[in-house]
Amino acid sequence: MEKTYQPQQLEDHWYKIWEERGYFKPQGSGDPYCIVIPPPNVTGRLHMGHGFQHAIMDALTRYERMRGRCALWQVGTDHAGIATQMVVERKLNAAGSSRQEVGREDFVKKVWDWKEESGGIITQQLRRMGSSLDWSRERFTMDEQLSKVVEKVFIDLYDEGLIYRGNRLVNWDPQLHTAISDLEVISEEEDGHLWHFSYPIVGEDTVLTIATTRPETMLGDTAVAVHPEDERYKHLIGKEVDLPLCDRRIPVIADDYVDMEFGTGCVKITPAHDFNDYEMGKRHELEVINILTDDASINENAPEAYQGLDRFDARKKIVADLDSLGLLVKIEPHKLKVPRGDRSGVVIEPYLTHQWYVAIQSLAEPAIKAVEDGDIEFVPKNWENTYFAWMRNIQDWCISRQLWWGHRIPAWYDEEGNVYVGSDESSVREKYSLDANITLRQDEDVLDTWFSSGLWTFSTLGWPDDREYFDKFHPTDVLVTGFDIIFFWVARMIMMTLKFTGEIPFKKVYITGLVRDEHGQKMSKSKGNILDPIDLIDGIALEDLIEKRTADMMQTHIKEKIEKHTRDSFPEGIVGYGTDALRYTFYSLASTGRDIKFDIGRMEGFRNFCNKIWNAARYVLMNTEDKAVANSIDLNHCSIADRWIMSRFQHTARAMAEAMADYRFDIASQALHEFVWNEYCDWYVELSKPVLWNEEKKPEEAAASRRVLLSVLEQSLRLLHPFMPFITEEVWQKVAPQLDIEGDSIMLQPYPEFDADKVDTEAETHIEWLKGIIVAIRTIRSEMDVSPAKSISVLIRGLSDEDQNRLDNYGFYLQKLAKLESIEALGAGDEPPPAATGLFGDIEILVPMAGLIDVEAERARLEKEISKLQNNLKSVSAKLGNEKFLSNAPEAVVTKEKEKQDKANNALNALQAKLTQLEAL
């Protein structure tokens, strides 16, 4: 074995073997366990969020697989309609072409080509994370079988009247030329203006002043609204105003939606270009005048002077024109929420179009109930509030998109515009008994990507025709995902799955936090603070990292800022830490209900942990290969340390099981780390040395310890495997044969279960005693500046009979671990020599001073200890002096405090005696 752990060489090696041998397929007769992957964008790249979520899903899957469940982690990718189409379109544009130029059919072909070309990257990256996904069942949302499910669901919902075509305002992206759902609109506060304009009142010499943030929409105004109770304007209700710049008179109406306090208290109403105005328009039967084109330019419904102008150019011209008419009153700076498309980033227009909708109400009710009843549980639970809040106020879902990449809507129109829905043209003709001479054309639109994602748990498992996997694995056990897609995806999956399968899609929803950078900033391209999980695994040179982070940046000053920040954060670039270290870092940070700040320092610590495991294995193998190892564990031959470590292992196994049941990966990782490093390596390995290397020990005792060293290491590897698949496999392959364990891979071995019978309280008590004495001696050595190389003689007194027995039995450990020349018990009557003193309970440990100890240093040390004890004693005594405490606190608590007091008093007396003795010198 190498002296240090080298992850690069063995990760690919083992992954390939696991995959080739089919270990990721569900096997065995255990209870089925299933997780479906949140399908990543087929042409996307792995980011930290993926890394985090896949680390968790893989830990769960490997854990349950080892526990004997028939485990399936279902893999697949998403066609990601808008995102993917945009990438291909951008490539076309860069080449001087456009999607319109190549036409729909060829464009879609080009997207498929792009999918073939880049679609392997993300799946390759998932493999690098060690994910035990069943690749033989890989699915894609646009696979034939999954597309069939999409079609069936659409048709069934339509036939049931739950999908309908509506003409209403939608969020329109004027760059992508498509409708998008509410969820795809990001509203952020931006600096804008509030323009005050006057509209002349018909038949009067006065004007009415309105305030607006969007002057250009006045071309589509069909009313002005005031509050019915507004004394300033009450008399104008029912009158008309002349709409400036347009040859139109519009009414003044009253509606209590109007806020009297805001602006002038008068609102212009543009039903075609504002959601509220649209609703108000409906209430007052106002005319709806659309003044925009698909690209958000002014259309032919507006006065000629403005036709063809872009919306923002039109705004300038309108403001100028109103000004020259003397109707511009003032312009105030104003902060407002600007809706932008989450993909395109352009300002979204409310726009009147025909779109397809899902009538969501009847689907939402059972989906709410499923969570209310606890059939589906969110972890952490408070996300349920978010879910309920949205679901109880849910709006119909606009599912059509004016894109080319996606599932084409299975609807046909005849020349009169009648709609027919079916799986293809011929079945539509049959279904609706249409004559052959009627011409049909298919709807041009495709479905929202989330429509197919909503069917993901059952479509990937073969529903409805190939039901073997569906029947076995559905409902799935847990969904692991981010809170950002609770509405997009989780809620819709619950609704669609309940509707079509009658089952919930999953029993638990584990919501992960967002992965942020080390300063708590969101990772984003524009901030240039992205970390690529693969770079953390393999390492990356500083210059390459800077290049990567600044490649697409146009502005030099931003580029420079990112470069500086990157140089500061990673002066040496990033060394590769390996997959196991990355995964472990995610677990350690995965406390529930909290975003995680990714700290590379922690990852380095876990890389070191890998190395620790590696070297522990080297030690064990060095001391067991070609040596006598007991065939089985015989407690009669085991040392007290052997018994202790086996017992401690049980506690760890129990902690692990509890943490995993609660999805507390942070607690689990800490328990494992603590056991392996602090108990196995720091203590047990050291305690094994005097047994293995002591000539006077019987051979069968050494053989027993060798067995225990191997056995506990082997079990620890299994305990660790779901978190660190690679290193545990590599080491296990070397350790298992020493124990004659049969099996081809650790990942198919049973998971260690807690066994109360194997807890050895007696051994734990003895070792705690031993540790206490050793630490006390070491502390004296360290504080008295005694060279670690120097053996010392130690006196000990205040021993009970049991202590004396322990000293007889385990003294050889003390000699080795505290580097002692000798240790002797001092009789009760013996006068102790001047010495440095340490206490462990009632036991006094004396290191005689003879030239070793500096009197002043010891005095200072004692005084420090004494003052610590006095403080301690003060607070304990205060409690015990409080009558109310004595009468109200539970007896156990009072007893405990009394014990504390006694102990502190004894210790104090002992130390004070020492101090007196010292001062007498």
Added chain:
RNA sequence: AGGCGCGUAGCUCAGUUGGUUAGAGCGCUACCUUGACAUGGUAGAGGUCACCAGUUCGAAUCUGGUCGUGCCUACCA
């Protein structure tokens, strides 16, 4: 405007039903290359648990408020 979080050691985070001397890792200090490991060992230093008030014999933990901070939802033109 409503809702949900968070504020514990220099940094990143634990702290279960109120009872610990408030913990871990990284970083820091001192000493040490001892036959697994310097990606290491041993021993340490470091916290008025954001602030205020209350409940209680007892509060990091429960209640109310204040401040700071992050996010989500909402129709203020």
